[in-house]
Amino acid sequence: MTTATLRTAVVIGCGATGTSVALALTGAGVEVTLLDDDPRATAEAVALGAGTAWTPEHPPADLVVVATPPSAVVDALYRAQSQGLGHVYTDTAGAKDVIVSDAELRGCDLKGYVPGHPLAGPDAPGRADADATRFTGRIWTLCPYETTPAWALRTLDALIEACGAQRLDLSPQIHDRVVAELSHAPHLVAAVLSSRFADSSLGFLGLAEQGLRDAVRTAGGDPWAWGDVLAHNAGPVADVLDRIAGQLSRAAAILREGDESAPLELALTLEEGRRGQAALDGTGDVRTPRDASAAGRV
Known part of the structure; x- marks a missing residue:
């Protein structure tokens, strides 16, 4: 499933969660590029083998994972969509209702955005806890909209499979x-x-x-x-x-x-x-x- 529906990905945010996602995807054969406001964070994640640094020459990816703190998710999502970084977007923030509401108010494209949260412990700014197996056997919650297309969910299924996690759909409030x-x-x-x-x-x-x-x-x-x-x-x-x-x-x-x-x-x-x-x-x-x-x- 992974090679068929998820060949390229952009991970925004090179903390412990984002780097772990990137390591898992890279290990599954996905071509991963990395973005972080701190160039040193990107360089450290690249040195760990999590992917390569994103450049404007890269074509739109199959998936964009926003792995930033909750307060930065909507801005990062809006900016990534405005730049056309990918076709499907998700995030990993530990809270969902406020982010979902703010994304709609901000004018983000909700058609290809599937809010998500891997239940694998809190994020951390550093990469010391980054691990490709961080999500193995864990629950990965998705909060899809009623209008979320099946093709977007198939891409998220490929992400969750590559990370060794198991999908659970919940409403943002639940x-x-x-x-x-x-x-x-x-x-x-x-x-x-x-x-x-x-x-x-x-x-x-x-x-x-x-x-x-x-x-x-x-x-x-x-x-x-x-x-x-x-x-x-x-x-x-x-x-x-x-x-x-x-x-x-x-x-x-x-x-x-x-x-x-x-x-x-x-x-x-x-x-x-x-x-x-x-x-x-x-x-x-x-x-x-x-x-x-x-x-x-x-």
Whole structure:
């Protein structure tokens, strides 16, 4: 499928995600050219074997992948379409609803644009985490429009196949609710929790058990990249944080009241947490949404 429908591609943005996409496509035999506002980033990605630097002499590519931070996607998409860089366009940003709306308001050509997001961890400006296998076995969400033509989706199918990922179609709104619950809000909670230890002594931190270290591990992501993503998924993330804050406030009130029923009331919350942890552990063998039970909520 890849060689038949995807022979050439342009990747805009040579961070960890864009370079990983380029490496996967190059490994699948696709001719990849690279664009980045920072010439050094392009040169480093070229040195890694991700492709060659784009020049105006290149004909329109089968696919253009916009792998920039969310705040830059619409500008990059509009500019690429204005220059006629390709026939089909997609992006990899971790938020979709605002970008989809802004692309329409900006006047982007929506016929050949298929919003996308590979669920493979946050992007990073550097290329240290770039890896051709970054997306292997991962879900790659698409948010096609009702009018998206079949030929554009076939090109995206070839991209996802070349990256070893598995396609899942979601509406932009559902996508943003899902990542708010499973990624964005948990990251911010971990960051707030770990911020309490930023200025602690080594002697104090040496007493921390592995459970705490595991709980805050995701807070180590790039702050600017994460801030951009969170701002573009503001509403759904704020909704999740409000619910978490409500649960924590209720727990604090129970502890302050000091009633005899406090252990039981706290145990109810802790039991819900235990059930959630067990449910997450139970997804270890679930490779795609098709493997999972239809029960539950989104």
